[in-house]
Amino acid sequence: MAIESVGIVGAGQMGNGIAHVFALSGYEVLLNDINAAALDSAVATIDRNLERQVSRGKVSAEDKAAAMARIRTTTSLADLGQTDLVIEAATENEAVKNKIFDALLPHLKPETILTSNTSSISITRLASRTDRPERFMGFHFMNPVPVMQLVELIRGIATDQPTYQTLLEVVARLGKTAASAEDFPAFIVNRILVPMINEAVYTLYEGVGSVRSIDESMKLGANHPMGPLELADFIGLDTCLAIMNVLHDGLADTKYRPCPLLTKYVEAGWLGRKSGRGFYDYRSGTPVPTR
Ligand SMILES: CC(=O)CC(=O)SCCNC(=O)CCNC(=O)[C@H](O)C(C)(C)COP(=O)(O)OP(=O)(O)OC[C@H]1O[C@@H](n2cnc3c(N)ncnc32)[C@H](O)[C@@H]1OP(=O)(O)O
Numbered sequence: 048m049a050i051e052s053v054g055i056v057g058a059g060q061m062g063n064g065i066a067h068v069f070a071l072s073g074y075e076v077l078l079n080d081i082n083a084a085a086l087d088s089a090v091a092t093i094d095r096n097l098e099r100q101v102s103r104g105k106v107s108a109e110d111k112a113a114a115m116a117r118i119r120t121t122t123s124l125a126d127l128g129q130t131d132l133v134i135e136a137a138t139e140n141e142a143v144k145n146k147i148f149d150a151l152l153p154h155l156k157p158e159t160i161l162t163s164n165t166s167s168i169s170i171t172r173l174a175s176r177t178d179r180p181e182r183f184m185g186f187h188f189m190n191p192v193p194v195m196q197l198v199e200l201i202r203g204i205a206t207d208q209p210t211y212q213t214l215l216e217v218v219a220r221l222g223k224t225a226a227s228a229e230d231f232p233a234f235i236v237n238r239i240l241v242p243m244i245n246e247a248v249y250t251l252y253e254g255v256g257s258v259r260s261i262d263e264s265m266k267l268g269a270n271h272p273m274g275p276l277e278l279a280d281f282i283g284l285d286t287c288l289a290i291m292n293v294l295h296d297g298l299a300d301t302k303y304r305p306c307p308l309l310t311k312y313v314e315a316g317w318l319g320r321k322s323g324r325g326f327y328d329y330r331s332g333t334p335v336p337t338r
């Protein structure tokens with residue numbers, strides 16, 4: 048099936064990055080959020096990130112203007128009804144995602160492919176509650192979407208071959224690289240990456256290192272572009288905790304226990320960059336470690 052229009056649900060950091068790359072590749076984009084202010088801020092972020100690409104000579108000013116003109120926003124899920132592909136990128140919470148699908152499904156064309164950008168949740172289980180498990184897939188972009196090359200494709204038990212083939216073609220048109228992962232908790236990237244982040248939080252919790260020494264150690268000692276605590280703040284501590292809980296529940300192994308300090312930061316509303324404070328405090332402009 049030829050995909051020309053894309054509906055994106057959730058205009059947070061992933062929703063805006065996904066809208067950015069689809070619009071730049073010529074797709075018509077309709078971005079949805081429950082919160083109108085989140086839509087305005089997403090469009091402003093896309094404009095800023097595209098401008099950054101223009102200033103570095105990666106995108107022409109004409110292509111930026113054309114991409115911006117392809118992005119429309121709505122707070123109504125019904126408006127997504129005529130799109131060819133829907134990508135759900137709302138909060139990492141299964142009940143929230145199920146509620147979105149329940150509200151969306153009556154409006155969708157029968158042939159529309161429905162996907163989730165979930166970081167960890169079972170695609171088979173999400174798909175089973177919809178009217179189209181064969182046209183449902185995990186479509187997992189990495190943060191920041193305009194920069195990261197990989198897209199994980201996760202087939203649920205019922206996903207059919209034409210759906211998988213269509214998404215492979217979409218990934219190619221975006222100029223990205225697809226990796227296929229089986230549908231087990233947190234798939235490939237997060238199965239490996241997020242327990243590493245959780246271990247960094249345990250390292251902090253047990254006093255083995257400070258926020259700064261842990262991040263410096265992994266940047267200079269293992270050549271990671273960001274330290275694990277800086278990366279946790281970048282991903283969102285609520286998202287990291289949700290992924291650890293899915294791993295812990297889904298694999299029933301104590302090695303995936305979320306660190307109590309991670310839970311405490313989330314309970315405090317210190318969710319990382321998006322809330323202004325996490326393992327670092329970003330409110331003054333210069334990140335200051337909080338421990
Ligand atoms: C949780 C999940 O479910 C899955 C996940 O996504 S896990 C998270 C995966 N992501 C990571 O691990 C990211 C790790 N961090 C990095 O790779 C790098 O720190 C980074 C790419 C984010 C920033 O790199 P940096 O060198 O420190 O900063 P910076 O120079 O500002 O950026 C590098 C380039 O990316 C561009 N860039 C960065 N963010 C951008 C954005 N949001 N939009 C457009 N361009 C962007 C910059 O303009 C710059 O471009 P040039 O190469 O042309 O100069």
Ligand SMILES: NC(=O)C1=CN([C@@H]2O[C@H](COP(=O)(O)OP(=O)(O)OC[C@H]3O[C@@H](n4cnc5c(N)ncnc54)[C@H](OP(=O)(O)O)[C@@H]3O)[C@@H](O)[C@H]2O)C=CC1
Pocket residue numbers: 056057058059060061062079080081082085135136137138139140143147164165166167187188189190281282283286321
């Ligand atoms: N952060 C990351 O690095 C990555 C995240 N992901 C996944 O992408 C998804 C989104 O994550 P991310 O963008 O970081 O999260 P954010 O918290 O930045 O954004 C989530 C957005 O979804 C909105 N939202 C919540 N409920 C609804 C709803 N019912 N309908 C429409 N919008 C809704 C939120 O609104 P409000 O703020 O008002 O609640 C918010 O704007 C998650 O599944 C996450 O696991 C995947 C790859 C990387």
